[in-house]
Structure formats: C-alpha cells, structure tokens
Amino acid sequence: GQNIDQPTEMTATEGAIVQINCTYQTSGFNGLFWYQQHAGEAPTFLSYNVLDGLEEKGRFSSFLSRSKGYSYLLLKELQMKDSASYLCAVWDSNYQLIWGAGTKLIIKP
Amino acid sequence: GAVVSQHPSWVICKSGTSVKIECRSLDFQATTMFWYRQFPKQSLMLMATSNEGSKATYEQGVEKDKFLINHASLTLSTLTVTSAHPEDSSFYICSAPSGIAGYEQYFGPGTRLTVT
Numbered sequence: 063g064q065n066i067d068q069p070t071e072m073t074a075t076e077g078a079i080v081q082i083n084c085t086y087q088t089s090g091f092n093g094l095f096w097y098q099q100h101a102g103e104a105p106t107f108l109s110y111n112v113l114d115g116l117e118e119k120g121r122f123s124s125f126l127s128r129s130k131g132y133s134y135l136l137l138k139e140l141q142m143k144d145s146a147s148y149l150c151a152v153w154d155s156n157y158q159l160i161w162g163a164g165t166k167l168i169i170k171p
Numbered sequence: 172g173a174v175v176s177q178h179p180s181w182v183i184c185k186s187g188t189s190v191k192i193e194c195r196s197l198d199f200q201a202t203t204m205f206w207y208r209q210f211p212k213q214s215l216m217l218m219a220t221s222n223e224g225s226k227a228t229y230e231q232g233v234e235k236d237k238f239l240i241n242h243a244s245l246t247l248s249t250l251t252v253t254s255a256h257p258e259d260s261s262f263y264i265c266s267a268p269s270g271i272a273g274y275e276q277y278f279g280p281g282t283r284l285t286v287t
Contacts, residue, residue: 093274095274095276097276102262102281102283103280103281104264104266104278104279104280104281105215105264105278106278107275107276107277110274110275149214149215153274158217159205159217159276161214161215161216161217162214163213163214164214
C-alpha cells in the first residue's frame with residue numbers, strides 16, 4: 063500500500079528552527095509537496111521537490127532524498143504565525159496526490 | 172498566484188436535504204479539479220477528480236450517486252451532496268492545478284457543511 067508518515071505534533075520556540083520530517087512509500091514518484099494549513103482554512107502551497115537536494119525559499123527550505131524516501135521541511139526564524147499544520151504529499155506514478163496526516167506545529171513565545 | 176473560490180463557505184442543512192457546493196477558478200482555466208473531504212484533525216481525503224466535459228472519477232468508497240459532481244465549464248465544478256446525513260458533516264475543499272508546470276495545486280477556502 064501507499065503510505066506517508068510524519069510526526070503528529072511538534073513544539074518549537076519563537077525565533078528558533080524546526081525540521082519536520084516526512085517519509086513515504088508510494089507506487090512510483092513524481093514529486094513531493096509541502097503545504098501549510100491553518101486551522102479552519104484550506105492548505106496553501108509551500109514547496110515542490112522532484113530532484114534530490116535542498117530547495118530554499120525564504121525562511122522555509124525543503125529537502126528530498128528519493129533513494130531514502132525521505133523529505134524534510136525546515137522552518138527558520140520561527141514566528142507565531144507559523145503555528146499551523148504542515149502537510150506532506152507525494153505524487154505517485156499516476157500523478158495522484160497521496161497525503162500525509164499532517165504535522166501540527168505549535169510555536170511558543 | 173492563482174485563485175480558487177468556493178461557495179458557500181459554510182452551510183447548515185437538515186438531514187435528507189441536498190447541498191450544492193461551487194468551486195471556481197477565478198483567473199485560470201482548469202480542465203481538472205479535485206474534491207477533498209477533511210474531518211477534524213485528519214488529513215485531506217480525495218473524494219473525486221472532476222473533469223471538464225466528461226464524468227468525474229471517484230475514489231474507492233465514495234458513492235457517486237450521493238456525491239454528484241459536474242464540471243460544467245473550464246472554471247466551474249460543483250459538488251452536490253444528496254440526501255445529506257449528519258455523518259456527511261465535514262470540511263469540503265476543492266483544488267485545481269495551475270502554475271507553469273501544472274504541479275501547483277491551488278485550493279479553495281473550503282466549505283464547512285453541518286448536517287443536523
């Protein structure tokens with residue numbers, strides 16, 4: 063079966079750095095996405111990785127290792143507004159999006 | 172970025188009635204749109220893929236006669252929940268691919284359905 067694993071919840075301090083991991087097992091791979099979802103709102107696109115390596119976009123970076131079936135989202139200089147759920151999703155061989163359950167990130171002052 | 176709207180943003184209906192949810196791509200055309208359902212503290216569950224000009228593709232376990240999908244134009248897809256029951260209460264979200272490579276999914280703001 064297809065499976066995406068990410069921690070259920072993480073806590074970090076304002077101004078610090080946090081890394082949210084995602085491991086996946088899917089039938090084929092055409093890219094990995096990270097989305098941010100605030101409570102009661104729809105997800106918003108953060109990043110897309112299809113090649114190995116690190117993609118940096120401002121305070122957020124996303125890393126992919128296809129051989130390990132592993133990705134992480136790195137958030138720097140955490141702000142209170144970063145408190146949200148972070149969803150990892152993988153495009154399988156049929157370009158169907160397989161979603162992880164999301165990681166709820168709690169930022170403390 | 173691309174904008175997707177949904178209407179209504181929330182709706183309360185009585186058990187046994189039908190509810191229609193609209194999903195519109197405002198500044199781009201979408202031949203494909205996706206409908207998701209999300210229960211509290213759970214991830215998105217794909218219900219169906221809406222295709223302009225053809226029948227929707229439903230995920231396993233989703234009743235196509237209960238969740239009617241119509242992709243009437245390149246900017247509009249509708250989801251009708253027929254004979255709604257309290258267990259259908261959920262957050263319904265649509266999305267459409269856009270962007271140069273077509274891989275960015277733009278989500279509508281979601282519709283919160285409560286069936287009493």
